[in-house]
Amino acid sequence: MKKVLTGDGSYTLFSEEYKEVYHSISGAEEEAVKKYVEPTGVFELAKKGFINVLDVCFGIGYNSAAVIDAALKSNPDxxxxxxxxxxxxxxxxVMKELSPSFESYKMIRDIRDCVYKNPNVDIKIVFGDARDTIKNIEEGFDICLFDPFSPKTQPEMWTETFFKDIASKMKVGGVLSTYSCATHVRINLVRAGFDPKDGPSIGRRAPSTIAIKI
Ligand SMILES: C[S@@+](CC[C@H](N)C(=O)[O-])C[C@H]1O[C@@H](n2cnc3c(N)ncnc32)[C@H](O)[C@@H]1O
Known part of the structure; x- marks a missing residue:
């Protein structure tokens, strides 16, 4: 798997299968923080003492690591x-060979048999096609980090059907965050029971999408 240096000094990967990078070339860590942590309100949620996160397309775990760092900074308990x-x-x-600056990345590197646990953090990775595995996971997520390859490259991941399955696992008021602002993606989110809005833009780029489960 080819590593690619991004604009903030962190590395991402290039997928030979999809011919796309895993994160924004302008900054992989920056994207995780700006598009997935800040707009989902992790900092505020953490103050309540509990966060339940669904990471769709976990990849090398940057989005999850960014969420863990922010949550523990907000509330160490x-x-x-x-x-x-x-x-x-x-x-x-691959994760074992990466060293992004997220403090919690050591937890990601320490995943054994698809699981990592400490008194605060419980990570489980379910391998398989997410459109199938979603059907057998628990419910009640506060946040969904939605990060497949682009809608052009992987249209099968951005459908009303898949968004409906995700919605069925989320709490009312839960927040889905994704980097795409494509109109048809937002239409599918609406049909699946979300209320999508512009998320942050980084630099001069188009906004991301933040969608609240209604
Ligand atoms: C853009 S990368 C995700 C980056 C990741 N969120 C991170 O922070 O490191 C897309 C990921 O989706 C995974 N993927 C693609 N199709 C999938 C599918 N049908 N089910 C589950 N994962 C899939 C790929 O293997 C890849 O790891």
Whole structure:
């Protein structure tokens, strides 16, 4: 798997299968923080003491690590549950060779048999096609980090059907965050029971999408 240096000094990967990078080339860590942590309100949620996160397309775990860092910074006693859906088991080895600046990345590197646990943090990765594995996971997520490859490259991931399955696992008022602002993606989110709005733009780029489960 080819590593690619991004604008903030952190590395991402290039997928030979999809011919796309895993994160924004302007900054992989920055994208995780700006598009997935800040707009989902992790900091505020953590103050309540418990966050339940669904990470769809877990990849190399940057989005989850960014959430854990922010939650523990906000409230060191916060309990964080993360369920990651991912199809590529080889990434477990790749993660062990990466050193992003997220403090909690040592937890990600320490995932054994798809699980990591400490008194605050519980991470479980479910391998397989997320459109199938979603059906057998628990309910009650506060946040969904939705991060497949682009709608153009992977249209099958951005459908009304898949968003409906995700919505069925989230709490009312839960927040889904994704980097795409494509109109048809937002239409599918609405049909699936979300209320999508512009999320942050980084630099001069188009906004991301923040969608509240109604
Ligand atoms: C853009 S990368 C995700 C980056 C990740 N969120 C991170 O922070 O490191 C997309 C990921 O989706 C995974 N993927 C693609 N299709 C999938 C599917 N049908 N089910 C589960 N994972 C899938 C790929 O293996 C890849 O790891």
């Amino acid at each position: 916060c309990k964080i549950i993360i369920v990651g859906l991912e199809k590529d088991e080889k990434l477990l080895d």
